Amino acid sequence: MIRIKNLVLGIGIVIIFGLMLWQGIEAFYPSPQWDDFCDGKTPTRIIETLEQCEEIGGKWTPQNVQCITTPCPQGYCDFYYECQKEYDGKMDSHSKIVFFIALIVGIIVIIIGYTILKIEPVGSALIGSGIWSIFWGTAVNWRNFANIGRFILLLIALVLLIWLAIKLNIGKTKRK
Numbered sequence: 792m793i794r795i796k797n798l799v800l801g802i803g804i805v806i807i808f809g810l811m812l813w814q815g816i817e818a819f820y821p822s823p824q825w826d827d828f829c830d831g832k833t834p835t836r837i838i839e840t841l842e843q844c845e846e847i848g849g850k851w852t853p854q855n856v857q858c859i860t861t862p863c864p865q866g867y868c869d870f871y872y873e874c875q876k877e878y879d880g881k882m883d884s885h886s887k888i889v890f891f892i893a894l895i896v897g898i899i900v901i902i903i904g905y906t907i908l909k910i911e912p913v914g915s916a917l918i919g920s921g922i923w924s925i926f927w928g929t930a931v932n933w934r935n936f937a938n939i940g941r942f943i944l945l946l947i948a949l950v951l952l953i954w955l956a957i958k959l960n961i962g963k964t965k966r967k
Contacts, residue, residue: 794842797912804916808924812896816889823881844868886932893928897921905955922952 796928804812838844841851853865869875897920904917925948929936 801916801919803913804913804922805919808900808916808920809927811923812893812927816892820885820888820892823878823885828878828881829871831872832871834868834870838868838870841866848873855918867929883935886935889934890928890932893924893931897924897928900924901955905959918955 830905832848835845836843838847838849838967842843844851847868847870849868850865851868854867886914899921900917901921904914904921908917929944933941
């Protein structure tokens with residue numbers, strides 16, 4: 792019965808840690824909001840030409856489709872183009888910072904769970920929380936990594952987790 796309680800408590804610690812990390816970052820380093828960049832950019836009139844689109848800071852995208860309607864639209868105006876680029880740039884730099892915060896916090900929490908707070912389920916839950924932190928930070932910043940960067944990051948994480956699993960269990964196999 793205690794094992795089940797410890798499992799539930801461990802899962803709870805991981806979940807609450809993840810929520811706390813996310814909310815802590817949002818409280819002290821909030822994400823850029825799309826509305827701050829693109830709200831109010833919707834034109835008040837119908838945009839039908841390249842000139843009208845460029846006049847409002849949009850990007851004209853020609854359509855390469857055959858129409859059966861008359862008149863046939865020659866394209867469309869992405870009137871969020873410029874503000875979306877600005878928003879995406881801010882999100883990219885925000886994601887990079889979140890990645891480094893989550894990575895540092897994750898490593899610290901894994902070390903604390905492995906060395907200082909070994910009492911179960913706290914130690915295991917903190918190790919799990921650290922792994923979750925690294926996963927979450929990586930997922931938030933995933934689009935900013937090149938394929939080779941993703942591969943190297945995952946390889947390092949896998950090697951470190953295997954090493955940690957061996958270190959945690961080496962004494963247990965010797966005692967049997």
